[in-house]
Amino acid sequence: MAYSDKVIDHYEHPRNVGALDKDDGTVGTGLVGAPACGDVMKLQIKVSAEGIIEDAKFKTFGCGSAIASSSLVTEWVKGKTLDEAASIKNTDIAQELALPPVKIHCSVLAEDAIKAAIADYKKKSGKDEAAE
Protein backbone atom coordinates (compact mmCIF):
# COMPACT_ATOMS: atom_id res chain seq x y z
CA MET A 1 0.00 0.00 0.00
CA ALA A 2 1.39 3.38 -0.94
CA TYR A 3 1.21 6.25 1.54
CA SER A 4 0.42 9.81 0.50
CA ASP A 5 3.26 12.32 0.41
CA LYS A 6 1.74 14.16 3.38
CA VAL A 7 1.66 11.00 5.50
CA ILE A 8 5.29 10.28 4.63
CA ASP A 9 6.28 13.86 5.43
CA HIS A 10 4.64 13.75 8.88
CA TYR A 11 6.07 10.28 9.54
CA GLU A 12 9.62 11.28 8.63
CA HIS A 13 9.45 14.76 10.12
CA PRO A 14 6.87 14.56 12.87
CA ARG A 15 5.81 17.95 14.27
CA ASN A 16 5.69 18.57 17.99
CA VAL A 17 6.84 15.21 19.27
CA GLY A 18 7.33 15.31 22.99
CA ALA A 19 5.62 15.73 26.31
CA LEU A 20 4.29 18.53 28.51
CA ASP A 21 4.10 18.31 32.29
CA LYS A 22 0.91 16.39 32.88
CA ASP A 23 0.67 17.76 36.45
CA ASP A 24 0.64 21.36 35.21
CA GLY A 25 -2.88 22.76 35.68
CA THR A 26 -2.80 24.41 32.25
CA VAL A 27 -2.02 21.14 30.48
CA GLY A 28 -4.63 18.69 29.27
CA THR A 29 -3.61 15.13 28.39
CA GLY A 30 -5.53 12.73 26.18
CA LEU A 31 -4.48 9.09 25.97
CA VAL A 32 -6.57 7.06 23.53
CA GLY A 33 -6.40 3.73 21.73
CA ALA A 34 -4.98 0.44 22.99
CA PRO A 35 -1.73 -1.44 22.44
CA ALA A 36 -3.71 -4.55 21.55
CA CYS A 37 -5.32 -2.69 18.65
CA GLY A 38 -1.97 -1.45 17.41
CA ASP A 39 -2.62 2.25 18.04
CA VAL A 40 -2.05 4.43 21.11
CA MET A 41 -2.04 8.24 20.90
CA LYS A 42 -1.06 10.64 23.64
CA LEU A 43 -1.93 14.25 22.86
CA GLN A 44 -1.19 17.10 25.24
CA ILE A 45 -2.33 20.71 25.02
CA LYS A 46 -1.20 23.74 27.00
CA VAL A 47 -3.97 26.31 27.37
CA SER A 48 -3.44 30.03 28.05
CA ALA A 49 -5.46 32.07 30.53
CA GLU A 50 -7.44 33.35 27.54
CA GLY A 51 -8.45 29.81 26.62
CA ILE A 52 -6.18 29.54 23.60
CA ILE A 53 -4.16 26.40 22.94
CA GLU A 54 -0.63 27.77 22.89
CA ASP A 55 1.30 24.52 22.67
CA ALA A 56 0.62 20.91 21.74
CA LYS A 57 2.75 17.77 21.88
CA PHE A 58 2.14 14.16 20.91
CA LYS A 59 3.52 10.69 21.21
CA THR A 60 2.03 7.87 19.17
CA PHE A 61 2.47 4.11 18.94
CA GLY A 62 1.00 3.06 15.63
CA CYS A 63 1.30 2.87 11.90
CA GLY A 64 2.44 5.73 9.68
CA SER A 65 -1.10 7.02 9.26
CA ALA A 66 -1.64 7.13 13.03
CA ILE A 67 1.62 9.02 13.53
CA ALA A 68 0.78 11.44 10.72
CA SER A 69 -2.77 12.02 12.04
CA SER A 70 -1.53 12.93 15.50
CA SER A 71 1.33 15.05 14.16
CA LEU A 72 -1.14 16.96 11.97
CA VAL A 73 -3.58 17.69 14.78
CA THR A 74 -0.83 19.17 16.97
CA GLU A 75 -0.28 21.69 14.17
CA TRP A 76 -3.97 22.34 13.74
CA VAL A 77 -4.94 22.86 17.38
CA LYS A 78 -2.20 25.39 18.13
CA GLY A 79 -3.61 28.91 18.29
CA LYS A 80 -7.19 27.65 18.40
CA THR A 81 -9.72 28.10 21.18
CA LEU A 82 -10.92 24.93 22.90
CA ASP A 83 -14.23 25.09 21.05
CA GLU A 84 -12.50 25.51 17.70
CA ALA A 85 -10.18 22.59 18.45
CA ALA A 86 -13.11 20.45 19.56
CA SER A 87 -14.80 21.05 16.22
CA ILE A 88 -11.99 19.36 14.22
CA LYS A 89 -13.53 16.36 12.51
CA ASN A 90 -11.86 13.08 11.64
CA THR A 91 -13.01 13.55 8.06
CA ASP A 92 -10.95 16.76 7.84
CA ILE A 93 -7.87 14.85 9.00
CA ALA A 94 -8.52 11.94 6.65
CA GLN A 95 -9.01 14.30 3.72
CA GLU A 96 -5.89 16.36 4.45
CA LEU A 97 -3.73 13.23 4.65
CA ALA A 98 -5.54 11.36 1.85
CA LEU A 99 -6.03 8.34 4.12
CA PRO A 100 -7.36 5.18 2.46
CA PRO A 101 -10.55 3.61 3.90
CA VAL A 102 -8.63 1.05 6.04
CA LYS A 103 -6.85 3.95 7.77
CA ILE A 104 -9.88 6.05 8.65
CA HIS A 105 -9.73 4.70 12.21
CA CYS A 106 -6.40 6.55 12.62
CA SER A 107 -8.14 9.88 11.98
CA VAL A 108 -10.98 8.90 14.32
CA LEU A 109 -8.43 8.21 17.01
CA ALA A 110 -6.79 11.61 16.45
CA GLU A 111 -10.18 13.35 16.84
CA ASP A 112 -10.78 11.35 20.01
CA ALA A 113 -7.35 12.39 21.30
CA ILE A 114 -8.19 16.10 20.91
CA LYS A 115 -11.50 15.65 22.71
CA ALA A 116 -9.84 13.64 25.48
CA ALA A 117 -7.12 16.26 25.98
CA ILE A 118 -9.70 19.06 26.15
CA ALA A 119 -11.83 17.09 28.59
CA ASP A 120 -8.82 16.46 30.80
CA TYR A 121 -7.89 20.15 30.77
CA LYS A 122 -11.45 21.20 31.66
CA LYS A 123 -11.62 18.69 34.46
CA LYS A 124 -8.32 19.87 35.94
CA SER A 125 -9.09 23.59 35.59
CA GLY A 126 -12.58 23.24 37.03
CA LYS A 127 -14.19 24.20 33.74
CA ASP A 128 -15.77 20.85 33.26
CA GLU A 129 -19.41 21.69 32.65
CA ALA A 130 -20.58 18.25 33.69
CA ALA A 131 -18.86 18.69 37.04
CA GLU A 132 -20.44 22.05 37.75
Place this chain on the structure above:
Amino acid sequence: MTALGSKPCKPCPTLTRPAGAPVYLDYQATTPCDPRVVEAMLPWFTEKFGNPHSRNHRYGWEAEEAVEQAREQIAAIIGADPKEIIFTSGATESNNLALKGVAHFYKEKKNHIVTVVTEHKCVLDTCRYLEQEGFSVTYLPVKTDGLIDMAELEAAITDQTAIVSVMAVNNEIGVIQPIAEIGALCHKKGAFFHTDCAQAVGKIPLDVNAMNIDLMSISAHKLYGPKGIGALYVRRRPRVRLVPLITGGGQERGMRSGTLATPLCVGFGEACAIAKAEMGAEAERLKDLRNRLLGGLRQRLPEIYVNGDLDNRIPGNLNISFAFVEGEGLMMGVKDLAVSSGSACTSASLEPSYVLRALGVDVEMAHTSLRFGLGRFTTSDDIDFAIDHIVEAVEHLRAMSPLWDMHLEGVDIKSIEWAEH
Protein backbone atom coordinates in the same frame (compact mmCIF):
# COMPACT_ATOMS: atom_id res chain seq x y z
CA MET B 1 20.16 -34.97 -22.39
CA THR B 2 22.68 -35.45 -19.61
CA ALA B 3 21.98 -38.15 -17.10
CA LEU B 4 20.78 -37.09 -13.71
CA GLY B 5 23.52 -36.10 -11.34
CA SER B 6 26.28 -36.15 -13.98
CA LYS B 7 26.16 -32.39 -14.48
CA PRO B 8 27.71 -30.38 -11.67
CA CYS B 9 25.91 -27.15 -10.82
CA LYS B 10 27.46 -23.98 -12.08
CA PRO B 11 28.71 -21.72 -9.30
CA CYS B 12 26.05 -19.67 -7.57
CA PRO B 13 25.63 -16.39 -9.45
CA THR B 14 25.01 -13.02 -7.82
CA LEU B 15 21.93 -10.97 -8.48
CA THR B 16 22.33 -7.24 -8.81
CA ARG B 17 19.61 -5.12 -7.31
CA PRO B 18 18.24 -2.27 -9.43
CA ALA B 19 19.35 1.14 -8.13
CA GLY B 20 17.05 2.37 -5.38
CA ALA B 21 15.33 -0.99 -4.89
CA PRO B 22 14.98 -2.11 -1.26
CA VAL B 23 17.14 -4.92 0.10
CA TYR B 24 15.04 -8.07 -0.22
CA LEU B 25 14.62 -9.84 3.12
CA ASP B 26 11.34 -11.64 2.46
CA TYR B 27 12.53 -15.03 1.22
CA GLN B 28 9.65 -16.85 2.95
CA ALA B 29 7.19 -14.94 0.74
CA THR B 30 8.98 -15.91 -2.44
CA THR B 31 12.46 -16.21 -3.91
CA PRO B 32 13.85 -14.89 -7.16
CA CYS B 33 14.41 -17.50 -9.85
CA ASP B 34 18.05 -18.53 -9.79
CA PRO B 35 19.62 -17.42 -13.12
CA ARG B 36 20.79 -21.03 -13.60
CA VAL B 37 17.14 -22.11 -13.36
CA VAL B 38 16.04 -19.53 -15.92
CA GLU B 39 18.78 -20.62 -18.27
CA ALA B 40 17.62 -24.23 -18.05
CA MET B 41 14.02 -23.21 -18.72
CA LEU B 42 14.50 -20.97 -21.74
CA PRO B 43 14.76 -23.51 -24.60
CA TRP B 44 11.51 -25.12 -23.46
CA PHE B 45 9.53 -21.97 -24.24
CA THR B 46 10.61 -21.63 -27.84
CA GLU B 47 12.37 -24.23 -29.97
CA LYS B 48 11.46 -27.14 -27.67
CA PHE B 49 7.83 -26.20 -27.17
CA GLY B 50 6.22 -29.62 -27.60
CA ASN B 51 3.40 -31.05 -25.55
CA PRO B 52 5.00 -33.62 -23.23
CA HIS B 53 1.93 -35.81 -23.68
CA SER B 54 2.24 -35.96 -27.49
CA ARG B 55 3.35 -39.48 -28.33
CA ASN B 56 3.69 -39.17 -32.10
CA HIS B 57 6.69 -36.94 -32.77
CA ARG B 58 10.01 -35.68 -31.54
CA TYR B 59 8.61 -32.46 -30.07
CA GLY B 60 6.51 -34.46 -27.66
CA TRP B 61 9.23 -36.99 -26.88
CA GLU B 62 11.88 -34.45 -25.98
CA ALA B 63 9.43 -32.50 -23.79
CA GLU B 64 8.41 -35.71 -22.05
CA GLU B 65 12.03 -36.59 -21.45
CA ALA B 66 12.65 -33.15 -19.92
CA VAL B 67 9.61 -33.42 -17.67
CA GLU B 68 10.66 -36.87 -16.51
CA GLN B 69 14.17 -35.69 -15.74
CA ALA B 70 12.66 -32.87 -13.66
CA ARG B 71 10.51 -35.42 -11.85
CA GLU B 72 13.67 -37.38 -10.99
CA GLN B 73 15.40 -34.25 -9.71
CA ILE B 74 12.43 -33.39 -7.50
CA ALA B 75 12.11 -36.97 -6.24
CA ALA B 76 15.84 -37.04 -5.44
CA ILE B 77 15.73 -34.13 -3.02
CA ILE B 78 13.14 -35.91 -0.83
CA GLY B 79 14.30 -39.50 -1.31
CA ALA B 80 11.21 -40.48 -3.32
CA ASP B 81 10.60 -42.54 -6.44
CA PRO B 82 9.95 -40.27 -9.47
CA LYS B 83 6.62 -42.05 -10.06
CA GLU B 84 5.45 -40.66 -6.73
CA ILE B 85 5.75 -37.01 -7.84
CA ILE B 86 2.55 -35.37 -9.10
CA PHE B 87 2.98 -31.94 -10.65
CA THR B 88 0.51 -29.26 -9.53
CA SER B 89 0.24 -25.47 -9.81
CA GLY B 90 1.86 -24.94 -6.41
CA ALA B 91 1.71 -25.83 -2.74
CA THR B 92 -1.81 -24.45 -2.28
CA GLU B 93 -3.14 -26.87 -4.87
CA SER B 94 -1.00 -29.68 -3.42
CA ASN B 95 -2.39 -29.10 0.06
CA ASN B 96 -5.94 -29.02 -1.32
CA LEU B 97 -5.36 -32.21 -3.30
CA ALA B 98 -3.79 -34.06 -0.37
CA LEU B 99 -6.49 -33.18 2.14
CA LYS B 100 -9.60 -33.23 -0.02
CA GLY B 101 -8.29 -36.12 -2.11
CA VAL B 102 -7.61 -38.43 0.84
CA ALA B 103 -10.67 -37.33 2.82
CA HIS B 104 -12.96 -37.97 -0.12
CA PHE B 105 -11.42 -41.30 -1.11
CA TYR B 106 -11.53 -42.81 2.38
CA LYS B 107 -14.73 -41.15 3.61
CA GLU B 108 -16.69 -44.41 3.89
CA LYS B 109 -14.16 -45.72 6.38
CA LYS B 110 -12.77 -42.64 8.15
CA ASN B 111 -14.01 -39.11 8.74
CA HIS B 112 -11.40 -37.41 10.95
CA ILE B 113 -8.49 -35.08 10.16
CA VAL B 114 -5.81 -33.77 12.51
CA THR B 115 -3.94 -30.55 11.80
CA VAL B 116 -2.31 -27.66 13.68
CA VAL B 117 -3.48 -24.09 14.36
CA THR B 118 -0.29 -22.57 12.89
CA GLU B 119 -0.66 -24.21 9.47
CA HIS B 120 -0.80 -22.09 6.35
CA LYS B 121 -4.23 -20.66 5.52
CA CYS B 122 -4.60 -22.99 2.55
CA VAL B 123 -4.49 -26.00 4.89
CA LEU B 124 -6.74 -24.41 7.53
CA ASP B 125 -9.25 -23.16 5.00
CA THR B 126 -9.35 -26.56 3.27
CA CYS B 127 -10.01 -28.18 6.65
CA ARG B 128 -12.87 -25.72 7.28
CA TYR B 129 -14.29 -26.66 3.90
CA LEU B 130 -14.11 -30.35 4.78
CA GLU B 131 -15.80 -29.65 8.12
CA GLN B 132 -18.71 -28.15 6.21
CA GLU B 133 -18.91 -31.40 4.26
CA GLY B 134 -19.25 -33.27 7.53
CA PHE B 135 -15.67 -34.28 8.33
CA SER B 136 -14.45 -33.70 11.84
CA VAL B 137 -11.16 -31.82 12.30
CA THR B 138 -8.90 -31.50 15.33
CA TYR B 139 -6.75 -28.36 15.36
CA LEU B 140 -3.80 -29.01 17.65
CA PRO B 141 -2.35 -26.06 19.60
CA VAL B 142 1.38 -25.33 19.70
CA LYS B 143 3.68 -24.68 22.63
CA THR B 144 5.25 -21.24 23.17
CA ASP B 145 8.20 -22.34 21.01
CA GLY B 146 5.83 -22.98 18.09
CA LEU B 147 6.21 -26.78 18.16
CA ILE B 148 3.44 -29.31 18.73
CA ASP B 149 3.25 -31.52 21.79
CA MET B 150 3.70 -35.13 20.64
CA ALA B 151 1.54 -36.45 23.49
CA GLU B 152 -1.32 -34.22 22.34
CA LEU B 153 -0.92 -35.46 18.79
CA GLU B 154 -0.95 -39.07 19.95
CA ALA B 155 -4.11 -38.44 21.95
CA ALA B 156 -5.79 -36.74 18.98
CA ILE B 157 -5.30 -39.59 16.49
CA THR B 158 -8.13 -42.14 16.58
CA ASP B 159 -9.07 -45.14 14.46
CA GLN B 160 -11.29 -42.69 12.55
CA THR B 161 -8.35 -40.43 11.59
CA ALA B 162 -7.78 -40.58 7.85
CA ILE B 163 -4.98 -38.05 7.65
CA VAL B 164 -2.69 -36.00 9.86
CA SER B 165 -1.38 -32.78 8.28
CA VAL B 166 1.54 -30.98 9.94
CA MET B 167 3.77 -28.49 8.15
CA ALA B 168 7.51 -29.13 8.33
CA VAL B 169 8.54 -25.47 8.53
CA ASN B 170 6.31 -22.59 9.51
CA ASN B 171 6.19 -19.72 7.03
CA GLU B 172 6.11 -16.95 9.65
CA ILE B 173 8.47 -18.15 12.35
CA GLY B 174 10.53 -20.77 10.51
CA VAL B 175 10.28 -23.40 13.26
CA ILE B 176 10.81 -27.04 12.26
CA GLN B 177 8.28 -29.56 13.57
CA PRO B 178 9.55 -33.03 14.57
CA ILE B 179 8.57 -34.56 11.26
CA ALA B 180 10.26 -37.95 11.71
CA GLU B 181 8.59 -38.46 15.09
CA ILE B 182 5.21 -37.41 13.72
CA GLY B 183 5.63 -39.78 10.77
CA ALA B 184 6.52 -42.68 13.05
CA LEU B 185 3.50 -41.98 15.23
CA CYS B 186 1.09 -41.77 12.28
CA HIS B 187 2.57 -44.98 10.86
CA LYS B 188 2.01 -46.74 14.18
CA LYS B 189 -1.55 -45.43 14.48
CA GLY B 190 -2.54 -46.21 10.90
CA ALA B 191 -3.22 -42.64 9.71
CA PHE B 192 -1.75 -41.11 6.59
CA PHE B 193 0.80 -38.36 7.23
CA HIS B 194 0.75 -35.31 5.00
CA THR B 195 3.26 -32.51 5.44
CA ASP B 196 3.28 -29.09 3.81
CA CYS B 197 6.96 -28.72 2.93
CA ALA B 198 6.70 -25.51 0.92
CA GLN B 199 9.14 -23.79 3.28
CA ALA B 200 11.23 -26.89 3.99
CA VAL B 201 12.34 -28.45 0.71
CA GLY B 202 15.83 -27.33 -0.17
CA LYS B 203 16.27 -25.82 3.31
CA ILE B 204 16.47 -28.92 5.51
CA PRO B 205 17.20 -32.57 4.66
CA LEU B 206 14.00 -34.54 4.02
CA ASP B 207 13.50 -38.23 3.33
CA VAL B 208 10.00 -39.53 2.77
CA ASN B 209 10.92 -43.08 3.76
CA ALA B 210 13.03 -42.38 6.80
CA MET B 211 10.37 -39.92 7.99
CA ASN B 212 7.31 -42.06 7.16
CA ILE B 213 5.78 -39.32 5.02
CA ASP B 214 2.82 -40.39 2.88
CA LEU B 215 2.08 -37.09 1.16
CA MET B 216 4.22 -33.97 0.82
CA SER B 217 3.41 -30.59 -0.72
CA ILE B 218 6.23 -28.75 -2.49
CA SER B 219 6.40 -25.30 -4.06
CA ALA B 220 8.97 -24.33 -6.70
CA HIS B 221 9.05 -20.59 -6.08
CA LYS B 222 10.15 -20.97 -2.48
CA LEU B 223 13.40 -22.62 -3.60
CA TYR B 224 14.51 -20.35 -6.45
CA GLY B 225 12.32 -22.03 -9.04
CA PRO B 226 9.50 -20.44 -11.07
CA LYS B 227 6.09 -19.43 -9.70
CA GLY B 228 3.10 -21.40 -10.92
CA ILE B 229 4.35 -24.91 -10.27
CA GLY B 230 4.58 -27.26 -7.33
CA ALA B 231 4.23 -30.94 -6.61
CA LEU B 232 2.51 -33.41 -4.39
CA TYR B 233 4.46 -36.46 -3.35
CA VAL B 234 2.03 -39.39 -3.09
CA ARG B 235 3.37 -42.65 -1.64
CA ARG B 236 2.96 -45.79 -3.77
CA ARG B 237 3.95 -48.47 -1.26
CA PRO B 238 1.75 -48.74 0.68
CA ARG B 239 -0.40 -46.92 -1.79
CA VAL B 240 -2.17 -43.69 -0.91
CA ARG B 241 -5.27 -43.11 -3.03
CA LEU B 242 -6.84 -39.80 -3.88
CA VAL B 243 -9.96 -38.45 -5.51
CA PRO B 244 -8.60 -35.89 -8.02
CA LEU B 245 -9.59 -32.25 -7.89
CA ILE B 246 -9.05 -31.78 -11.61
CA THR B 247 -10.27 -34.40 -14.04
CA GLY B 248 -9.64 -34.67 -17.75
CA GLY B 249 -6.98 -36.40 -19.83
CA GLY B 250 -5.75 -38.50 -16.94
CA GLN B 251 -2.25 -37.07 -16.76
CA GLU B 252 -0.18 -37.50 -13.59
CA ARG B 253 -1.52 -41.02 -13.00
CA GLY B 254 -5.05 -39.67 -13.09
CA MET B 255 -4.51 -37.55 -10.01
CA ARG B 256 -4.09 -34.24 -11.82
CA SER B 257 -5.22 -33.82 -15.39
CA GLY B 258 -3.96 -31.05 -17.63
CA THR B 259 -0.99 -30.51 -19.94
CA LEU B 260 2.24 -30.14 -18.00
CA ALA B 261 4.07 -26.83 -18.35
CA THR B 262 7.42 -28.14 -19.60
CA PRO B 263 9.49 -24.98 -18.89
CA LEU B 264 8.11 -24.75 -15.36
CA CYS B 265 8.74 -28.45 -14.71
CA VAL B 266 12.32 -28.09 -16.00
CA GLY B 267 12.93 -25.01 -13.84
CA PHE B 268 11.47 -26.72 -10.79
CA GLY B 269 13.70 -29.74 -11.35
CA GLU B 270 16.81 -27.63 -11.86
CA ALA B 271 15.99 -25.65 -8.72
CA CYS B 272 15.80 -28.89 -6.72
CA ALA B 273 19.09 -30.17 -8.16
CA ILE B 274 20.85 -26.92 -7.23
CA ALA B 275 19.31 -26.83 -3.76
CA LYS B 276 20.27 -30.44 -3.11
CA ALA B 277 23.89 -29.81 -4.12
CA GLU B 278 24.26 -26.57 -2.17
CA MET B 279 22.01 -27.10 0.86
CA GLY B 280 24.68 -27.94 3.44
CA ALA B 281 27.02 -25.04 2.68
CA GLU B 282 24.15 -22.62 2.15
CA ALA B 283 22.60 -23.49 5.52
CA GLU B 284 25.88 -22.68 7.26
CA ARG B 285 26.24 -19.41 5.36
CA LEU B 286 22.68 -18.34 6.18
CA LYS B 287 23.03 -19.27 9.81
CA ASP B 288 26.07 -17.01 10.08
CA LEU B 289 24.15 -14.18 8.42
CA ARG B 290 21.15 -14.67 10.68
CA ASN B 291 23.35 -14.70 13.78
CA ARG B 292 25.01 -11.55 12.53
CA LEU B 293 21.60 -9.89 12.14
CA LEU B 294 20.27 -10.99 15.51
CA GLY B 295 23.53 -10.24 17.29
CA GLY B 296 23.77 -6.79 15.72
CA LEU B 297 20.23 -5.91 16.70
CA ARG B 298 20.52 -7.27 20.24
CA GLN B 299 23.73 -5.36 20.80
CA ARG B 300 22.12 -2.05 19.92
CA LEU B 301 18.45 -2.41 20.84
CA PRO B 302 16.96 -3.38 24.21
CA GLU B 303 13.55 -5.04 24.51
CA ILE B 304 13.55 -7.15 21.38
CA TYR B 305 12.23 -10.70 21.42
CA VAL B 306 12.61 -13.61 19.01
CA ASN B 307 9.28 -15.31 18.24
CA GLY B 308 9.44 -19.10 18.00
CA ASP B 309 12.21 -21.50 18.88
CA LEU B 310 15.61 -20.30 17.65
CA ASP B 311 17.31 -23.71 17.53
CA ASN B 312 14.63 -25.72 15.75
CA ARG B 313 14.38 -23.22 12.92
CA ILE B 314 15.52 -22.91 9.34
CA PRO B 315 18.61 -20.72 9.12
CA GLY B 316 16.99 -18.21 6.77
CA ASN B 317 14.25 -17.00 9.12
CA LEU B 318 14.11 -14.56 11.97
CA ASN B 319 10.90 -13.20 13.50
CA ILE B 320 11.39 -10.46 16.05
CA SER B 321 9.07 -8.34 18.17
CA PHE B 322 10.37 -4.83 18.75
CA ALA B 323 8.48 -3.92 21.91
CA PHE B 324 6.67 -0.56 21.99
CA VAL B 325 6.99 -0.01 18.24
CA GLU B 326 4.08 -0.88 15.95
CA GLY B 327 5.06 -3.24 13.12
CA GLU B 328 3.47 -1.42 10.24
CA GLY B 329 4.90 1.90 11.38
CA LEU B 330 8.25 0.14 11.61
CA MET B 331 7.92 -1.26 8.10
CA MET B 332 7.38 2.27 6.87
CA GLY B 333 10.54 3.27 8.71
CA VAL B 334 12.58 0.50 7.14
CA LYS B 335 11.42 1.37 3.64
CA ASP B 336 14.79 0.36 2.18
CA LEU B 337 14.15 -3.21 3.32
CA ALA B 338 11.50 -5.54 1.90
CA VAL B 339 10.20 -7.42 4.96
CA SER B 340 6.86 -8.65 6.35
CA SER B 341 5.06 -7.61 9.50
CA GLY B 342 3.07 -9.73 11.94
CA SER B 343 0.81 -6.76 12.41
CA ALA B 344 -2.26 -7.02 10.25
CA CYS B 345 -2.88 -3.30 10.28
CA THR B 346 -2.57 -3.32 6.50
CA SER B 347 -5.64 -5.49 6.17
CA ALA B 348 -9.16 -4.47 7.07
CA SER B 349 -8.95 -6.49 10.26
CA LEU B 350 -7.03 -5.24 13.25
CA GLU B 351 -6.11 -8.77 14.25
CA PRO B 352 -2.38 -9.47 14.30
CA SER B 353 -0.77 -12.71 13.13
CA TYR B 354 -2.71 -15.83 14.15
CA VAL B 355 0.57 -17.75 14.21
CA LEU B 356 2.14 -15.47 16.82
CA ARG B 357 -1.12 -15.47 18.81
CA ALA B 358 -1.05 -19.29 18.78
CA LEU B 359 2.40 -19.21 20.43
CA GLY B 360 0.86 -17.16 23.21
CA VAL B 361 2.55 -13.93 22.08
CA ASP B 362 0.52 -11.03 23.52
CA VAL B 363 -1.57 -9.16 20.97
CA GLU B 364 0.40 -5.99 21.60
CA MET B 365 3.70 -7.80 21.08
CA ALA B 366 2.39 -9.51 17.94
CA HIS B 367 1.69 -6.04 16.57
CA THR B 368 5.37 -5.15 16.94
CA SER B 369 6.84 -8.05 14.96
CA LEU B 370 8.80 -8.18 11.74
CA ARG B 371 9.75 -11.27 9.75
CA PHE B 372 13.18 -11.32 8.15
CA GLY B 373 13.70 -13.92 5.42
CA LEU B 374 17.29 -14.46 4.31
CA GLY B 375 18.24 -16.42 1.23
CA ARG B 376 20.64 -17.33 -1.52
CA PHE B 377 21.34 -13.81 -2.70
CA THR B 378 21.55 -12.16 0.73
CA THR B 379 25.02 -10.79 1.47
CA SER B 380 26.73 -9.70 4.67
CA ASP B 381 26.59 -6.12 3.34
CA ASP B 382 22.80 -6.49 3.12
CA ILE B 383 22.72 -7.60 6.76
CA ASP B 384 24.91 -4.75 7.98
CA PHE B 385 22.77 -2.27 6.07
CA ALA B 386 19.63 -3.85 7.55
CA ILE B 387 20.95 -3.62 11.12
CA ASP B 388 21.75 0.10 10.80
CA HIS B 389 18.45 0.82 9.11
CA ILE B 390 16.35 -1.11 11.66
CA VAL B 391 18.14 0.39 14.67
CA GLU B 392 17.62 3.88 13.30
CA ALA B 393 13.92 3.27 12.62
CA VAL B 394 13.23 1.63 15.99
CA GLU B 395 14.98 4.45 17.86
CA HIS B 396 13.06 7.06 15.84
CA LEU B 397 9.75 5.36 16.62
CA ARG B 398 10.49 4.64 20.27
CA ALA B 399 11.33 8.31 20.72
CA MET B 400 7.75 9.05 19.74
CA SER B 401 6.09 6.06 21.40
CA PRO B 402 4.03 6.78 24.53
CA LEU B 403 4.41 3.10 25.45
CA TRP B 404 8.20 3.35 25.40
CA ASP B 405 7.96 6.33 27.80
CA MET B 406 5.74 4.31 30.13
CA HIS B 407 8.20 1.43 29.97
CA LEU B 408 11.07 3.78 30.90
CA GLU B 409 9.00 5.15 33.78
CA GLY B 410 8.39 1.61 34.99
CA VAL B 411 4.66 1.61 34.22
CA ASP B 412 3.30 -1.84 33.36
CA ILE B 413 1.28 -1.36 30.20
CA LYS B 414 -0.93 -4.28 31.14
CA SER B 415 -1.98 -2.44 34.34
CA ILE B 416 -3.66 0.32 32.33
CA GLU B 417 -7.30 0.01 31.38
CA TRP B 418 -7.23 0.71 27.67
CA ALA B 419 -10.33 1.63 25.77
CA GLU B 420 -10.40 -1.03 23.03
CA HIS B 421 -11.51 0.49 19.78
